Amino acid sequence: MSHRTGWTIAVLLVGPALTGGATAAAQDSQFGIRGLGTPGRWESVRARSTGGAFGPFDPLSPLMEAPLADLGQLTATAAGYTSNRDVVVGGTTTPLRTTRFPLMGVAGPVAPRLAVAVGFTTYLDRSWDVILRDSFMLRGVLERYTDAIASDGSVADVRFAAASRLSRRIAIGAGLHVLAGSTRMTAERRFDDSSFSRVQQSAEVRYDGFGVSGSVLIGVAPGLSIAGWARSDNRLRAKVADTTSAVTDLPRMAGGGILFAPSPNARVAASVAWRSWSKAGAGAFDTWNWSAGMEFGLRRMPIRLGARGGQMPFGPGTQAPTEVAGSLGTGRAFAQGRALIDVGLERLERRGGGLTERVWTVLVGLTVRP
Amino acid sequence: MTRRRLAFVGAVLLVAACVERLAAPGNCPDFCPSGQITIVDTLLTSSIHRDSSYRGYVLAYQSALMLAAHLPGATDTLDGRPIFRINGYGARIRLTAADTATGAILGADSARLQLYVVRRDTATHNLRLQLYRLPITIDTGTTFGALVAPFTDSLVRTVNIDTLLAQPGRKDSVTGDSVVVDSVNHRLVLSLKLDTAAARYVPTDSGTVSYGIRIAADTLASIAFAKVGLLGPTLQWYLRVDSLGTPVARKPGVLGAFATFVFAPPPVAIDSTLAVGGVPSAHSVLRVALPKVIRDSSQIIRATLYLVPAVPARGTPADSFVIEARTVLADFGAKSPIDLLLGDSAMIHPGATDTVKIEVTNLLQQWSADSTRPTVLVLRPEREAQLFGEIRFYPSVATAFRPTLQITFVRRFPFGVP
Numbered sequence: 001m002s003h004r005t006g007w008t009i010a011v012l013l014v015g016p017a018l019t020g021g022a023t024a025a026a027q028d029s030q031f032g033i034r035g036l037g038t039p040g041r042w043e044s045v046r047a048r049s050t051g052g053a054f055g056p057f058d059p060l061s062p063l064m065e066a067p068l069a070d071l072g073q074l075t076a077t078a079a080g081y082t083s084n085r086d087v088v089v090g091g092t093t094t095p096l097r098t099t100r101f102p103l104m105g106v107a108g109p110v111a112p113r114l115a116v117a118v119g120f121t122t123y124l125d126r127s128w129d130v131i132l133r134d135s136f137m138l139r140g141v142l143e144r145y146t147d148a149i150a151s152d153g154s155v156a157d158v159r160f161a162a163a164s165r166l167s168r169r170i171a172i173g174a175g176l177h178v179l180a181g182s183t184r185m186t187a188e189r190r191f192d193d194s195s196f197s198r199v200q201q202s203a204e205v206r207y208d209g210f211g212v213s214g215s216v217l218i219g220v221a222p223g224l225s226i227a228g229w230a231r232s233d234n235r236l237r238a239k240v241a242d243t244t245s246a247v248t249d250l251p252r253m254a255g256g257g258i259l260f261a262p263s264p265n266a267r268v269a270a271s272v273a274w275r276s277w278s279k280a281g282a283g284a285f286d287t288w289n290w291s292a293g294m295e296f297g298l299r300r301m302p303i304r305l306g307a308r309g310g311q312m313p314f315g316p317g318t319q320a321p322t323e324v325a326g327s328l329g330t331g332r333a334f335a336q337g338r339a340l341i342d343v344g345l346e347r348l349e350r351r352g353g354g355l356t357e358r359v360w361t362v363l364v365g366l367t368v369r370p
Numbered sequence: 371m372t373r374r375r376l377a378f379v380g381a382v383l384l385v386a387a388c389v390e391r392l393a394a395p396g397n398c399p400d401f402c403p404s405g406q407i408t409i410v411d412t413l414l415t416s417s418i419h420r421d422s423s424y425r426g427y428v429l430a431y432q433s434a435l436m437l438a439a440h441l442p443g444a445t446d447t448l449d450g451r452p453i454f455r456i457n458g459y460g461a462r463i464r465l466t467a468a469d470t471a472t473g474a475i476l477g478a479d480s481a482r483l484q485l486y487v488v489r490r491d492t493a494t495h496n497l498r499l500q501l502y503r504l505p506i507t508i509d510t511g512t513t514f515g516a517l518v519a520p521f522t523d524s525l526v527r528t529v530n531i532d533t534l535l536a537q538p539g540r541k542d543s544v545t546g547d548s549v550v551v552d553s554v555n556h557r558l559v560l561s562l563k564l565d566t567a568a569a570r571y572v573p574t575d576s577g578t579v580s581y582g583i584r585i586a587a588d589t590l591a592s593i594a595f596a597k598v599g600l601l602g603p604t605l606q607w608y609l610r611v612d613s614l615g616t617p618v619a620r621k622p623g624v625l626g627a628f629a630t631f632v633f634a635p636p637p638v639a640i641d642s643t644l645a646v647g648g649v650p651s652a653h654s655v656l657r658v659a660l661p662k663v664i665r666d667s668s669q670i671i672r673a674t675l676y677l678v679p680a681v682p683a684r685g686t687p688a689d690s691f692v693i694e695a696r697t698v699l700a701d702f703g704a705k706s707p708i709d710l711l712l713g714d715s716a717m718i719h720p721g722a723t724d725t726v727k728i729e730v731t732n733l734l735q736q737w738s739a740d741s742t743r744p745t746v747l748v749l750r751p752e753r754e755a756q757l758f759g760e761i762r763f764y765p766s767v768a769t770a771f772r773p774t775l776q777i778t779f780v781r782r783f784p785f786g787v788p
Binding site: 028030031033034035036087089090092094095096097098099127128129130131132133136138139147148149150151152185187189191195196197198199200201203205238239240245246248280281315316317353354355 | 390391392393394395396397398399400401402403404405407409411669670671672729731735776778780782783784785786787788
C-alpha cells in the first residue's frame with residue numbers, strides 16, 4: 001500500500017469525527033451528571049492497560065504530541081470498550097452497561113524530522129439516564145410521578161498534532177484541539193394520575209471549544225526518558241437551537257512521566273497529571289491523578305500491568321471523589337507487525353458523596369500500519 | 371467447523387456487548403442534573419371574554435328523536451308530544467304487481483302502526499301511551515298551541531306499555547298490540563293495531579293521516595321515539611280495494627312518516643347567561659386569551675374549564691345530558707365551523723347547581739401546537755335537540771362567577787445548563 005493510499009484510508013477513518021458524525025465517549029460515571037460530564041482518558045488500549053503510565057510515551061495515545069516524532073511509519077489506531085458498572089448508593093446496587101469507541105486516530109511522518117497526527121478522543125462524556133420517583137402537591141392533591149432525564153452524547157476532542165525530534169535526546173510537539181460534540185437530552189415526567197398528560201421535552205445541545213497543547217520528551221540516559229506536557233482549553237459553550245445556554249471555563253492541565261527500560265523486554269513507567277477543573281464552577285475540583293505500570297515480555301506479545309488513582313473533577317460536597325484502578329492487558333502482532341490487536345481488562349472503583357461505582361471494563365484496540 | 375463456531379460466538383458476544391443500559395435511579399440532588407422539570411399551576415380568572423350564547427342550531431324537526439314527556443314541575447309542566455304525518459297512496463292503487471290496472475280504495479279494514487322507543491327510564495311505572503288523530507296539515511312550523519284542540523278531543527287509542535310487556539308473549543290478544551324488547555340495542559318495538567275507526571283511510575285526503583302521542587306515568591314520564599329511517603314511525607295499511615265491482619283486500623307497502631315533536635313550555639329566551647342544550651339547541655361561544663408564556667413556551671399537561679351554573683340545570687330528571695367543549699376552525703361567531711376531531715365533555719344532571727368542570731387539555735394542547743388556530747371554545751350538547759336538558763352558566767361579565775381556566779403547564783427544561 002502506498003503512502004498516499006494509507007493517508008486516504010486514514011482520513012476516511014478519522015473524517016467522520018472531524019465532521020461531527022462519529023460518536024465517542026469516555027467511561028460514563030454518575031459523578032459527571034451534575035457537572036460538565038465525565039472526562040475522557042486520552043490513552044490507547046496499550047497505555048490504559050498499564051494504568052495510563054505509558055500514556056506520555058505512547059505515540060498512539062493523544063495525551064502528548066512529542067512521542068509522535070518517533071513514529072516511523074503511517075499508523076492508524078482505534079479503540080473500543082465495554083464496561084459493566086455497578087452503582088451503589090444507599091445500599092442499592094444498579095447494574096449499568098455501556099459500549100464506547102473513545103479513540104480513533106492516524107499519525108505518521110511527513111518529513112524526515114516531522115510527524116503529524118489527526119484524530120479524536122473523548123473530552124467529556126455526557127451519557128446518562130436518571131430515573132426519579134417522587135410526589136408533590138398539585139391542585140390540592142398529592143400527585144406521584146416518575147421522571148426520566150437522559151443525556152446521550154459527548155464532547156469530542158479533535159486533535160491536530162505535530163511533533164519533531166530536535167536531537168537524539170529531545171523531541172517536542174504541539175497540538176490544536178477543537179472541542180465539538182452534541183448531546184440529545186430528554187426530560188420526561190409521567191404522572192400516576194392520567195388526568196395529567198405526559199411531560200416530554202427534548203433538545204439537542206451542541207458544544208464547542210478550543211484548546212492548545214505542547215509537550216516535550218527527553219532522553220535522559222539510555223533506557224531512561226522523561227516527559228512533560230501542558231494544555232490549555234478556553235471554554236465550553238453549550239448551544240440549544242442556536243442560543244447559547246451556558247459558557248463554562250475549561251481547565252488548564254499539566255503532567256509528566258518517567259519511563260525506564262532496563263532491558264528490551266521490560267519497561268516501567270509512571271506519570272502524574274494535574275487539571276484545574278475547579279474553574280468549571282461550583283461542584284468542580286482541581287484534580288491530581290497518578291499512574292504506574294509496566295510492560296514486559298517480547299514486543300510481539302507483551303504482558304502489561306498497571307495501577308492508577310486520583311480524583312474526579314465533579315461531585316457533591318466539599319471534597320473531590322476519588323478513583324483507583326488496576327489493569328492488565330496484552331497485545332498481539334499480526335501480518336509481520338502491520339496489524340496489532342491490544343486487549344485489556346480494568347477494574348475501577350470510584351467513591352464520593354456516599355456513592356460508589358465499581359466497574360469492569362474490557363478494552364480492545366486495533367492498530368494498523370499499512 | 372470450529373472457525374464457524376468461534377465466529378458465531380464472537381457475533382453473539384458482539385451483539386450482547388452493544389446493549390446499552392444507562393438508566394439508574396436518581397439520588398438527588400447530589401447525583402441528578404441541576405435542571406429539573408418545573409410544573410406551574412395557574413388559575414386564569416380573566417382570560418375568558420367576549421362570550422355569548424346562540425340558539426337554533428338543531429330544531430325539533432331536525433332532531434334524530436321525537437321526545438315525549440309529561441313532567442309536572444313547581445311552576446309549569448314539561449309536556450313533549452311527538453307528532454307525525456304519514457302520506458297515503460291516493461285514491462287508487464294497483465291491484466297486482468304484474469298489472470298496471472288500478473282499483474279505487476274503498477277504505478281500510480285496519481292498520482298497524484310501528485314505533486321504536488329508543489330511550490325510557492325503567493324506573494318509570496304504569497307508562498301509558500295515548501294516540502291522537504291530528505290534522506294532516508302538521509308540518510315543521512306546527513306549534514304546541516296549535517294542537518291543543520286535537521290533543522284534547524281526538525283520542526283514538528291508549529296503550530299501557532307496562533301491561534303490554536307483562537302479557538304472555540308480550541302480545542295483547544284482545545287489542546292486537548304487541549311489543550318486542552330489543553335488549554341488544556336497548557329499545558322497544560311497539561306494534562299497535564288500529565281498527566277502522568282509528569285508522570281511517572280517506573281517499574279525498576290521499577289517505578294521509580297524522581297522529582300525535584302523549585304519555586303519562588306514575589312518575590318520570592319521559593321517553594324518546596326514533597324518527598329516522600327504518601326506525602321511524604311506519605304504518606302498514608290493510609285496505610279494501612274495488613276490483614271490477616268486487617271489494618278485495620290489499621296490503622300495500624309500508625309508508626314512512628314526517629315526524630317531529632312539539633313541547634311546552636317554550637325555551638327560555640337567550641339572555642346574558644351562557645346557555646347550552648335545550649330544544650332548539652343552544653351553543654355558547656367563549657373566547658380565550660391564552661397568555662403567550664403558556665401558549666408559546668410551555669407544555670400544557672392539564673387544563674380544566676370551570677363553569678358556574680346560573681340556575682339549576684333544566685330537563686327531565688332521568689335524562690342527564692352531556693355537554694362538550696370543542697374548538698373552532700375559524701371564529702365566525704355563532705356560525706363558527708366546529709372542529710369535530712377533538713372534544714372534551716362533562717355530564718350534567720338536571721337540577722344540579724354544582725360547578726361544572728370540563729377537562730379541556732386536548733383542546734389547549736392543540737392551540738399550543740398550532741398558533742394559527744383561534745382560541746375559541748364552543749360549548750354545545752353532545753346530542754343536539756335529543757334531550758330537553760339545558761344548562762345556563764354565568765358569563766364573563768359576572769365577575770364573581772365567571773368562567774375560569776385552570777392550566778397546569780411545564781416550563782422549558784433548562785437543557786445545556788451544567
